[in-house]
Amino acid sequence: MEEQVPEDHREVWGDEPEERDASATLAEFAPEEVAWHDHWAFVPLKVVWRFIRRSGKRIAVTVVGFAVLLAGVAMLVLPGPGWAAIFLGLAILATEYVWAQRLLKMAREKAGQARDAVLRRNRSERAEEEGSGSPPG
Numbered sequence: 409m410e411e412q413v414p415e416d417h418r419e420v421w422g423d424e425p426e427e428r429d430a431s432a433t434l435a436e437f438a439p440e441e442v443a444w445h446d447h448w449a450f451v452p453l454k455v456v457w458r459f460i461r462r463s464g465k466r467i468a469v470t471v472v473g474f475a476v477l478l479a480g481v482a483m484l485v486l487p488g489p490g491w492a493a494i495f496l497g498l499a500i501l502a503t504e505y506v507w508a509q510r511l512l513k514m515a516r517e518k519a520g521q522a523r524d525a526v527l528r529r530n531r532s533e534r535a536e537e538e539g540s541g542s543p544p545g
């Protein structure tokens with residue numbers, strides 16, 4: 409009585425496995441017709457475009473903020489409101505960056521200290537002028 413062996417369990421002798429039809433496997437990996445913009449050469453451009461789309465606001469804030477900041481630095485030696493432009497540039501950058509927020513906070517504190525020092529000096533000068541009784545001039 410000979411036993412029936414299923415086709416899947418047949419023993420294969422030798423080094424070569426049993427031949428199988430590969431047309432189904434090849435059909436899975438067969439290249440499909442792709443549009444020109446789906447070609448692999450366009451992948452870097454797509455990555456850059458996706459980055460710009462996702463972080464467009466941050467890029468715009470960075471460019472504008474640094475432009476105003478650099479213009480302010482230039483206006484320190486050129487005619488114009490240099491310090492105001494620097495503070496404005498930092499305020500623009502502070503909308504997106506924590507380091508700019510910290511720097512703006514520190515600049516505000518220093519400006520407040522300078523204002524207080526100037527007002528203190530003005531008060532003391534006025535007090536001296538009033539105390540001496542002599543007219544200014």
